[in-house]
Amino acid sequence: MNPRRVRAVARKEFLHVVRDPLSLLMALATPVLLLTLFGFALTLDVDNVPLAVWDQSNTPRSRELVGRFDGSPYFSLRMNVDNYRDLVHAIDSGQAMMGLVVPSDFAEKIEAGRNAPVQLIVDGSDSNTAMIAIGYAGVVAEIYALDLTIEQNQRRGGPSLNIPLDVRPRVWFNEELESRNFIIPGLIAVIMMVIAAMLTSLTVAREWERGTMEQLISTPVKPGELILGKLAPYFVIGMCDVLLAVLMAEFVFHVPLRGNVALLFGMSAVFLVGALAMGMTVSIVTRSQLLSCQVAVVATFLPAFLLSGFIFTIANMPPVIRAITYIVPARYFVAILKGIYLKGVGLEILGAQAALLAVYAAVMVTLARISLKKKLT
Amino acid sequence: MNDYTVVVENLEKRFGAFVAVDRVSFRIERGEVFGFLGPNGAGKSTTIRMLCGILTPSGGSGTVAGFDIRTQPELVKTQIGYMSQKFSLYQDLTVEENIDFYGGIYRIPPEKRRQRKEWVIEMAGLTEHRRRPTSILSGGWKQRLALGCAILHEPPVVFLDEPTSGVDPISRRRFWDLIYEMSDRGVTVFVTTHYMDEAEYCNRLGLIYRGELIALGTPHELKSETPRSDGTLPSLEEVFVSRIEARDRVEQPEREVRR
Numbered sequence: 001m002n003p004r005r006v007r008a009v010a011r012k013e014f015l016h017v018v019r020d021p022l023s024l025l026m027a028l029a030t031p032v033l034l035l036t037l038f039g040f041a042l043t044l045d046v047d048n049v050p051l052a053v054w055d056q057s058n059t060p061r062s063r064e065l066v067g068r069f070d071g072s073p074y075f076s077l078r079m080n081v082d083n084y085r086d087l088v089h090a091i092d093s094g095q096a097m098m099g100l101v102v103p104s105d106f107a108e109k110i111e112a113g114r115n116a117p118v119q120l121i122v123d124g125s126d127s128n129t130a131m132i133a134i135g136y137a138g139v140v141a142e143i144y145a146l147d148l149t150i151e152q153n154q155r156r157g158g159p160s161l162n163i164p165l166d167v168r169p170r171v172w173f174n175e176e177l178e179s180r181n182f183i184i185p186g187l188i189a190v191i192m193m194v195i196a197a198m199l200t201s202l203t204v205a206r207e208w209e210r211g212t213m214e215q216l217i218s219t220p221v222k223p224g225e226l227i228l229g230k231l232a233p234y235f236v237i238g239m240c241d242v243l244l245a246v247l248m249a250e251f252v253f254h255v256p257l258r259g260n261v262a263l264l265f266g267m268s269a270v271f272l273v274g275a276l277a278m279g280m281t282v283s284i285v286t287r288s289q290l291l292s293c294q295v296a297v298v299a300t301f302l303p304a305f306l307l308s309g310f311i312f313t314i315a316n317m318p319p320v321i322r323a324i325t326y327i328v329p330a331r332y333f334v335a336i337l338k339g340i341y342l343k344g345v346g347l348e349i350l351g352a353q354a355a356l357l358a359v360y361a362a363v364m365v366t367l368a369r370i371s372l373k374k375k376l377t
Numbered sequence: 378m379n380d381y382t383v384v385v386e387n388l389e390k391r392f393g394a395f396v397a398v399d400r401v402s403f404r405i406e407r408g409e410v411f412g413f414l415g416p417n418g419a420g421k422s423t424t425i426r427m428l429c430g431i432l433t434p435s436g437g438s439g440t441v442a443g444f445d446i447r448t449q450p451e452l453v454k455t456q457i458g459y460m461s462q463k464f465s466l467y468q469d470l471t472v473e474e475n476i477d478f479y480g481g482i483y484r485i486p487p488e489k490r491r492q493r494k495e496w497v498i499e500m501a502g503l504t505e506h507r508r509r510p511t512s513i514l515s516g517g518w519k520q521r522l523a524l525g526c527a528i529l530h531e532p533p534v535v536f537l538d539e540p541t542s543g544v545d546p547i548s549r550r551r552f553w554d555l556i557y558e559m560s561d562r563g564v565t566v567f568v569t570t571h572y573m574d575e576a577e578y579c580n581r582l583g584l585i586y587r588g589e590l591i592a593l594g595t596p597h598e599l600k601s602e603t604p605r606s607d608g609t610l611p612s613l614e615e616v617f618v619s620r621i622e623a624r625d626r627v628e629q630p631e632r633e634v635r636r
Contacts, residue, residue: 005481005484008482009481011477012467015467016469016470019469019510020469210465210468211464212466212467214463214465215459215461215527216482217431218429218457218461219454219483220451374430374451374454375431375450376426376431376432
């Protein structure tokens with residue numbers, strides 16, 4: 001490994017990048033665009049569930065119940081209907097996700113201290129959201145029921161009620177339970193994986209296609225020197241992308257960064273080396289820019305998106321899929337970024353993940369080094 | 378006495394069933410200008426690529442500057458300059474940047490590098506265009522710059538694959554002046570061409586046809602071997618056409634033409 005040769009290759013590669021401003025712009029704008037798009041669109045929070053109400057009772061009591069729903073941040077009253085046909089239509093057309101039907105004898109039963117059933121019709125086509133919405137509805141109803149009980153008890157002049165169980169949840173790491181806080185750090189990992197592999201996927205294939213590789217392999221340059229030199233400029237671009245993503249997380253999405261910033265960038269660097277070397281290996285093996293770019297995107301995006309634990313919890317996957325996630329490098333990076341961002345932990349907790357990320361980088365660089373043959377075929 | 382820089386014995390290259398180079402043998406002395414001739418697809422480039430260590434032979438052996446092309450290709454690469462058929466410098470880089478890149482790759486010491494760079498720029502006549510991208514250069518300029526980058530490190534053996542194809546006659550003439558200069562300094566030059574006038578400039582010639590070496594010798598020797606019916610010496614073109622036709626007559630019945 002000769003530093004002068006590595007420098008010569010790196011300098012040449014930098015010049016290619018600089019002389020192609022459009023590609024450079026793409027390399028810097030793509031992560032910003034993806035982060036904006038996914039960051040705003042991907043939200044797992046359920047609030048303002050559209051609600052349709054058929055209040056058959058139409059009494060102060062029933063209006064109070066409806067008011068409890070509409071007054072909570074989780075529901076928003078969209079329409080009042082007076083028959084089932086309209087209610088069904090509202091749910092079919094998606095104008096409402098939930099229908100609340102209050103029977104005509106609702107108030108009488110309440111006043112009489114009897115059990116007053118109300119009907120809740122839920123659009124279950126999005127099971128996850130429906131489940132969360134049902135949970136919220138249950139809580140809203142229970143609190144109202146509890147208030148009623150207390151009220152009736154007081155009216156009867158009974159002793160103040162002692163509620164036997166009082167669960168007080170204390171949420172750690174993401175106190176507001178904002179799904180954005182949990183999505184953005186993982187999203188940075190997914191985006192960096194794809195961008196990094198794309199950046200290098202063209203570099204060697206381009207030289208083969210333009211015929212410059214034939215000249216290059218007739219010189220005494222060593223494969224390792226070529227790979228290191230070629231990685232250098234893309235590493236710099238990649239780190240700029242990481243910086244942009246971190247700045248966006250801070251100032252656009254206001255995700256709390258609790259851990260060590262230096263560790264965040266250090267881990268990003270290790271991850272980048274692996275992902276860049278992977279893109280380069282694809283480029284070396286395919287020798288075609290188009291094919292290489294396609295392979296790089298497909299081979300990184302899907303696993304990073306689905307199998308990294310970025311949104312879909314790995315622990316909930318079937319054992320076979322769970323086993324596969326271990327070879328998805330984004331998995332470790334997602335865990336590290338979430339750890340640093342939300343939990344503020346360091347290497348004492350993330351050591352194993354960091355080590356595996358380093359192993360991945362080493363394996364990928366070695367693979368690129370082995371696959372680069374200074375021979376024509 | 379036997380100062381051979383390129384020695385090839387029964388060199389062979391097959392691509393599947395196709396024999397691109399068929400048991401070719403020759404020796405080239407130090408400082409010789411060896412012309413390698415043949416129609417398109419005859420195996421010229423394949424032979425050159427094997428000698429440069431970038432293509433593994435299927436059979437036979439060869440040494441370049443004392444290093445085995447099979448077992449020591451990376452050492453061969455330290456001794457040669459190679460100019461491939463296609464213009465292979467970086468079109469988005471300037472003249473100077475291309476030279477600097479190869480100067481770095483060949484690890485030429487800094488003080489020497491500056492001197493070699495000026496030599497290449499002057500040799501290629503690119504003083505005024507040194508900061509222009511190579512994409513704007515004309516064919517002759519590109520050729521000379523590519524040669525300059527290939528011999529930047531002053532290798533003892535130079536392989537030039539059709540260096541003058543598509544270049545105007547004046548540029549070709551200047552290119553051959555450079556080849557003679559190198560030869561005078563003891564550099565062995567292996568050059569492929571299909572220009573007959575260029576073949577005349579070579580010290581010795583090899584004619585390759587369908588992968589086989591069918592003639593080998595100095596231009597004068599080759600002409601003397603097949604004199605015209607009136608006893609005068611034929612042109613090289615006549616020699617080669619008659620050799621190829623003779624070969625076709627021998628092989629036609631048994632072998633189908635494959636390109």
